[in-house]
Amino acid sequence: MARIVLDRIAHSYGVNAAGVREFALKPLTMTWNKGGAYALLGPSGCGKTTLLNIISGLITPTEGRVRFDDRDVTEVPTEQRNIAQVFQFPVVYDTMTVAQNLAFPLRNRGMSAAGIERRVQDIAKRLELDTCLGRRAQGLTADVKQKVSLGRGLVRPDVAAILFDEPLTVIDPQLKWMLRSQLKHLHRQFDFTMIYVTHDQTEALTFADQVVVMHEGDVVQAGTPEQLFHRPVHTFVGHFIGSPGMNIVPAAVAGDRAIVNGLEIGLGRAYPTLPAAARIELGVRPEAVAFSADGRGHPVTLERLDDLGRYRIARVSLAGCTLNVLVPEEAEADLSGGEPRIVFDPDRVNVYADGHLVEGEAR
């Protein structure tokens, strides 16, 4: 298997109280390439896990087809798909040893004892589990258990894709970093397709080549972390990604000028044709706003200043709109006394009509 293709997949768990069929996953078409690292990102209940379970075959989609390369696997049961899955909390067989846990999927597939032994030793070494192979799985710590459940996937020579359903949720923060880098390393070593569900954007952004942002059963945007950060196609993505998220400010836009409560802001692109009657908003990352040192820019009142260690977040009021501004460490002096003013980086101000990004024209 090389490629996973989802062809107009949709899923519904049933009808709601009003008798209308409710879709946990709205129709979507998507291709996952061999060896890619994908992240499915979204708030709880957005349909991420449903999508994952459709790929692994735990759920048969209400509509659409799933294809692995050219083979239609929509009706193929889980155990016959070459896919493994790691769950939110570690699933291990308590009464078995670590070695027996790792051997279990191979034994069920009828591999020879010698072959099993070789695979188990190999995988255990790569996962750094070789020192605890003889121990019962029950007494292990959560992070080791999670490695064991990952190992049960890796050990199968047929596995071409491993699905992760928020696998680091129950792991201690310090160990999260370690496991995450180990996982990246393994991914490079083994060249399996990795689909990683998370609601933690840091995890998604550091981990994946392609991030798929979902919201209420819809895929809102799929792109590189770079694209999601700088050109979110929807205000939801802008708001959801980044900490704090993108500032969304209602505005009126004419050409390459935006008016926010009477204040004029220059834009990097021109918008001659905006849909009439649409709700127009500006989306500006806190990183794209700065306090001016030379008295240019728009006057604001400082409401709050939060020190986050490596930088500070200033909450300011600009003509009645609240904005977050990222203040780099070295910019300390700019806020002491006087009336602070802010300037926007015009190239990083996005325009949204009814929540959707408007591309605009280069000037």
Added chain:
Amino acid sequence: MEKRENQKAWLMILPVVVVVAFSAIIPLMTVVNYSVQDIFGPNDRVFVGADWFLAVLNDRRLHEALLRQFLFSALVLVIEVPLGVLIALAMPRKGIAVSFSLVLLALPLLIPWNVIGTIWIIFTRPDIGLLGHTINSLGISFDHTASPFDAWITLMLMEVWHWTPLVVLLAYAGLKAIPDAYYQAARIDGASAWDVFRYIQLPKMRGVLTIAILLRFMDSFLIYAEPFVLTGGGPGNSTTFLSIYLVKLAVGQFDLGHAAAFSIIYFLIVLLFSWIFYQALNTIGTGDRR
């Protein structure tokens, strides 16, 4: 912060001490007191030392009752626990059928114990009982008042009918508590239905099954009301269990000292076996040695 002894804290546990004293320790001590005396009347008693305990240890009828008791409890555990687990596995997992089968199962548990005995007396009577009459009509002679074997069969049927639902309820609760991810992982690993039972369901039910086995052992070892109503310990002494014999001694023959010594040994046996079961069930399959 400085640590300091606060003796007043002992007052906090006083209520518990009082309750436990009145509910357990004082009654137990009175039994210990009786067990070392021969009591003829309220003001007429003689200290006899360990005589009663020696009498109990040499009481042949008591030994027979003890063996019967072990046989009964062993049969109860061997039949009810596997049967309860099987029924729990076969129970529906969602929908209206769940409530329906739970209520149906719980019914025998809600019936007073002596009523249970009465129900089964009538049910198995050869002349008018539905079961007894049917079996006898088939040409098989069946009468629990005449044949010890028939009495045991009736008793076991009654016991299994009465108490297996408890094991089912516990096992079902244990099964329901297993997260879906375990079953999903097992499917991905290609596990068979037997593997799922052996490596997921059974280990995850360990806690509830420990409770089920302990409860069923203790209850069956202490059983009184149902066999007393059903057979009265007969025919002969064939269903005279420890409690029935104990009541005969204490109430029937007013042998208070003998009965008291017997009670203490009875209590110690139950305690010992419960402890053994508990230890065994806690270590089995974990690879720990304690």
